[in-house]
Amino acid sequence: MSSSSYDYLFKVVVLGEGAVGKTAIVTRFSHGFFRTDYKTTIGSQFAVKNITVTRSDGSEVTVKLQIWDVAGQSRFQILRPMYYRGSSGGILVYDVTRRRTFMVLQEWMDELTKAINKEIPLILVANKTDLPDRVVEPAEGRRFADEHNMPYIESSAKTGEGIIDIFSKLGKTLALAREAHSNSR
Numbered sequence: 001m002s003s004s005s006y007d008y009l010f011k012v013v014v015l016g017e018g019a020v021g022k023t024a025i026v027t028r029f030s031h032g033f034f035r036t037d038y039k040t041t042i043g044s045q046f047a048v049k050n051i052t053v054t055r056s057d058g059s060e061v062t063v064k065l066q067i068w069d070v071a072g073q074s075r076f077q078i079l080r081p082m083y084y085r086g087s088s089g090g091i092l093v094y095d096v097t098r099r100r101t102f103m104v105l106q107e108w109m110d111e112l113t114k115a116i117n118k119e120i121p122l123i124l125v126a127n128k129t130d131l132p133d134r135v136v137e138p139a140e141g142r143r144f145a146d147e148h149n150m151p152y153i154e155s156s157a158k159t160g161e162g163i164i165d166i167f168s169k170l171g172k173t174l175a176l177a178r179e180a181h182s183n184s185r
């Protein structure tokens with residue numbers, strides 16, 4: 001199927017502190033490789049990729065995800081609300097080797113909610129699980145995710161662990177919610 005053919009299109013934003021691995025996750029998902037030489041994201045950029053979602057009756061829907069990789073550095077803070085607009089879902093990323101990136105998750109959620117004036121489905125991603133110097137334990141991440149009613153996924157953009165799962169879970173949530181909504185009208 002060509003990538004121009006799809007049933008639903010959703011804008012997804014990737015949030016989190018600088019250097020947690022947002023660009024690495026998006027690159028790994030959309031191109032299937034891990035690079036260490038790309039530049040710090042300036043402003044924002046997006047990648048587009050189709051995924052296939054299977055309904056409970058076994059039929060399939062093609063979901064096109066437009067994934068916005070928003071710059072985490074505070075000097076871009078003033079621009080970010082503009083990039084959040086129109087997003088249907090979000091991926092909230094922290095780095096398991098840096099506790100600070102976990103402590104500020106609520107601030108990222110608040111910034112997003114404030115910019116778009118509503119709550120949208122989010123997925124919590126604990127990235128860099130391949131590194132030996134992990135400090136944020138899985139139970140802590142899972143608790144935060146439970147408290148905010150979102151799925152929790154452990155990932156490594158380096159090994160690829162969890163990467164496809166992040167996008168297929170979010171894409172499925174968004175597609176099925178859209179269908180439930182249009183069926184109820």
Ligand code: G3D
Nearest residue numbers: 017018019020021022023024036127128156157158
């Ligand atoms: P950001 O987009 O959130 O700012 P980047 O983060 O994707 O630019 O990643 C920041 C650094 O972390 C990069 O290293 C990148 O290679 C590394 N990184 C991202 N994800 C992982 C991961 O899952 N495992 C490991 N080991 N490293 C990861 P450099 O050295 O290029 O700055």
Ligand code: MG
Nearest residue numbers: 022023040041
């Ligand atoms: Mg980046």
